[in-house]
Amino acid sequence: MEQEHSDEAIRTEGISKHYEQVKAVRGINITVNKGELFGLLGPNGAGKSTLIGILATMLRPTEGTARVWGHDIRNEPTEVRMSIGVVFQGTTLDQKLTGRENLDIHGRLYGLGKKERHKRIHEVLKLVELNDWADEVVQKYSGGMMRRLEIARGLMHHPNVLFLDEPTLGLDPQTRNHIWEYIKKLNQEKNITMILTTHYMEEADMLCNRIAIIDHGEIIAEGTPQELKAELGGDIITLNFSNEDEATKMVEHYKNHNNHNPDTNEISTTGTSIRITATDGERTIPELMKISTDLNLHIESVSLRKPTLDDVFLHHTGKNIRYSGPDDRKRRRGIRRMSRNAR
Ligand SMILES: Nc1ncnc2c1ncn2[C@@H]1O[C@H](COP(=O)(O)OP(=O)(O)OP(=O)(O)O)[C@@H](O)[C@H]1O
Numbered sequence: 001m002e003q004e005h006s007d008e009a010i011r012t013e014g015i016s017k018h019y020e021q022v023k024a025v026r027g028i029n030i031t032v033n034k035g036e037l038f039g040l041l042g043p044n045g046a047g048k049s050t051l052i053g054i055l056a057t058m059l060r061p062t063e064g065t066a067r068v069w070g071h072d073i074r075n076e077p078t079e080v081r082m083s084i085g086v087v088f089q090g091t092t093l094d095q096k097l098t099g100r101e102n103l104d105i106h107g108r109l110y111g112l113g114k115k116e117r118h119k120r121i122h123e124v125l126k127l128v129e130l131n132d133w134a135d136e137v138v139q140k141y142s143g144g145m146m147r148r149l150e151i152a153r154g155l156m157h158h159p160n161v162l163f164l165d166e167p168t169l170g171l172d173p174q175t176r177n178h179i180w181e182y183i184k185k186l187n188q189e190k191n192i193t194m195i196l197t198t199h200y201m202e203e204a205d206m207l208c209n210r211i212a213i214i215d216h217g218e219i220i221a222e223g224t225p226q227e228l229k230a231e232l233g234g235d236i237i238t239l240n241f242s243n244e245d246e247a248t249k250m251v252e253h254y255k256n257h258n259n260h261n262p263d264t265n266e267i268s269t270t271g272t273s274i275r276i277t278a279t280d281g282e283r284t285i286p287e288l289m290k291i292s293t294d295l296n297l298h299i300e301s302v303s304l305r306k307p308t309l310d311d312v313f314l315h316h317t318g319k320n321i322r323y324s325g326p327d328d329r330k331r332r333r334g335i336r337r338m339s340r341n342a343r
Helices: 048-055 077-083 099-109 114-127 143-155 173-189 201-207 225-230 244-257 281-294 309-317 328-341
Strands: 008-019 022-028 031-033 037-041 063-068 084-087 161-165 193-198 210-215 218-223 235-241 264-270 273-278 299-305
Touching: 008 048, 008 193, 022 048, 022 063, 022 218, 031 193, 037 048, 037 173, 037 201, 048 063, 048 161, 048 193, 077 084, 084 143, 099 114, 099 143, 114 143, 114 173, 143 161, 143 173, 173 193, 173 201, 193 201, 201 309, 210 225, 210 309, 218 225, 218 309, 225 309, 235 244, 235 281, 244 264, 244 273, 244 281, 273 281, 281 299
Parallel strands: 037 193, 037 210, 084 161, 161 193
Antiparallel strands: 008 022, 008 031, 008 063, 210 218, 235 273, 235 299, 264 273
16 A cells, blocks of 8 residues: 555545544545645634544544555554654643653653663754753743643654644744744654644644645645635625625625626625625725715725635635634543543
């Protein structure tokens, strides 16, 4: 199989996971190529962690299977585990041990000898710039440093593929940027294939070569961030009116009279604002202004921008990706859930 698809790091075939009534993951087919930084983007509860748990052999799929670095997740879980590193959503570091001790335990679990552990601890700490902190207890580390140590730990046994579940969840914007730099560096310089889950669209946009957008357990769109945004066809115009009636009137008029306009692709309304996708936004705005003047409607503000991945999500699902991340309680629950379901 590895020979047949030698460029593939991961291939899933119809992966589903059901928890009684809940269909957490439904028939997922994705391929991740070696060396890619692949993103699973979706709102909370979309099924991202479940899919990572299945690929990391911590959860058993209800249906379907997958190959990770050429190994079948159902029949060769040990080989899969030796090929991967996992950085969980919530911290699983031992706070009372030093950074070095945390890494040493991980090295022992993976059967690395004393000399090799010593060498590797130095290498991975250097990668995430934590060598100066090696002998401090983890409870003295900041949130960003802990995340870096977790990334270092995930790399201890030279994995080919690294899974990162919401790697910047709960971090401040500056620390988030810092973590992005490490992720990019590891992917580009060390050529590690990475699969990260995120509900931050800018994170997926900034970091990933390719993404799959997931909602209610299904992949709803897949491609490079540029391809996905280009599919929306052009610019996003937002018009704000003083009241909802005016916004509704504008949309109705536009739908009745301008459907033939080849420049506009989509029009929708939320409260007092209207959102229009147009091939040539700059040419469409004066037309919209004229219509509103003819109808005696008062536009309070107009904006023109390029589409974001949130617009892509809205286009496919009719809703926005929620920004609120799960709180710490939920993150801890997630980790307990994973261990409960581990075989
Ligand atoms: N052990 C479980 N028992 C029952 N339902 C579960 C279990 N684990 C997950 N689910 C449900 O499966 C769905 C997918 O959850 P999952 O944690 O994979 O989503 P997610 O996209 O990773 O979101 P988040 O980032 O918030 O964890 C959710 O509806 C969740 O409530």
